[in-house]
Amino acid sequence: xxxxxxxxxxxxxxxxxxxxxxxxxxxxxxxxxxxxxxxxxxxxxxxxxxxxxxxxxxxxxxxxxxxxxxxxxxxxxxxxxxxxxxxxxxxxxxxxxxxxxxxxxxxxxxxxxxxxxxxxxxxxxxxxxxxxxxxxxxxxxxxxxxxxxxxxxxxxxxxxxxxxxxxxxxxxxxxxxxxxxxxxxxxxxxxxxxxxxxxxxxxxxxxxxxxxxxxxxxxxxxxxxxxxxxxxxxxxxxxxxxxxxxxxxxxxxxxxxxxxxxxxxxxxxxxxxx
Numbered sequence: 001x002x003x004x005x006x007x008x009x010x011x012x013x014x015x016x017x018x019x020x021x022x023x024x025x026x027x028x029x030x031x032x033x034x035x036x037x038x039x040x041x042x043x044x045x046x047x048x049x050x051x052x053x054x055x056x057x058x059x060x061x062x063x064x065x066x067x068x069x070x071x072x073x074x075x076x077x078x079x080x081x082x083x084x085x086x087x088x089x090x091x092x093x094x095x096x097x098x099x100x101x102x103x104x105x106x107x108x109x110x111x112x113x114x115x116x117x118x119x120x121x122x123x124x125x126x127x128x129x130x131x132x133x134x135x136x137x138x139x140x141x142x143x144x145x146x147x148x149x150x151x152x153x154x155x156x157x158x159x160x161x162x163x164x165x166x167x168x169x170x171x172x173x174x175x176x177x178x179x180x181x182x183x184x185x186x187x188x189x190x191x192x193x194x195x196x197x198x199x200x201x202x203x204x205x206x207x208x209x210x211x212x213x214x215x216x217x218x219x220x221x222x223x224x225x226x227x228x229x230x231x232x233x234x235x236x237x238x239x240x241x242x243x244x245x246x247x248x249x250x251x252x253x254x255x256x257x258x259x260x261x262x263x264x265x266x267x268x269x270x271x272x273x274x
Contacts, residue, residue: 008036080230
């Protein structure tokens with residue numbers, strides 16, 4: 001697409017004069033559109049997802065209820081996070097509000113929080129199964145949107161994504177393969193329906209994850225030198241592992257929408273995979 005060629009994110013809309021609109025969230029993540037050659041544009045202020053209920057070791061913590069309502073935090077640029085089942089309000093603390101919200105310090109995670117926290121492996125499995133269209137129920141009201149908008153067989157992924165975006169359904173982006181499979185009968189990825197392949201992919205991810213978490217001094221120093229604070233984008237790693245295990249894609253699925261991040265992700269992939 002034309003906007004992809006410019007190297008920046010897609011505009012959320014284009015007015016009748018051909019002027020693109022970007023959100024404050026996109027500008028926060030990518031910089032002003034001038035950086036990728038767009039000199040005339042509009043800016044739309046949006047609420048960037050939701051606030052975490054807590055931070056632990058600088059990692060934001062969200063509840064499952066927040067994820068159900070807003071989608072995964074990766075949709076608004078937060079790649080490293082934890083999710084817990086629920087939170088408990090500490091009644092011993094005074095209620096303090098800031099910008100209309102209760103002070104996150106008033107929340108506690110409760111004794112059982114660790115049991116419910118999603119791990120990196122859990123998130124990888126969920127992403128992997130979403131990509132092959134093997135997990136998740138899509139509400140009927142979401143599928144019904146496509147009675148009006150239809151599917152573009154020549155550009156399946158982008159046509160579904162556009163419909164979800166204009167209808168405020170961004171939290172279903174990760175389920176686009178499932179939507180396409182239900183509506184058009186297309187398999188997003190051919191992986192032979194051999195669950196031994198999935199087991200091998202998951203095992204390889206575990207090894208990559210262990211390598212990333214290593215406390216070896218030289219590795220810790222190297223990550224610090226490279227400025228690598230977080231594990232690479234899980235969706236990108238899922239695509240790479242599928243490709244390495246011989247999966248074939250029936251239609252085009254973008255690996256990542258921010259082209260400038262690819263060199264960094266490829267460097268991290270090469271080191272963790274080998």
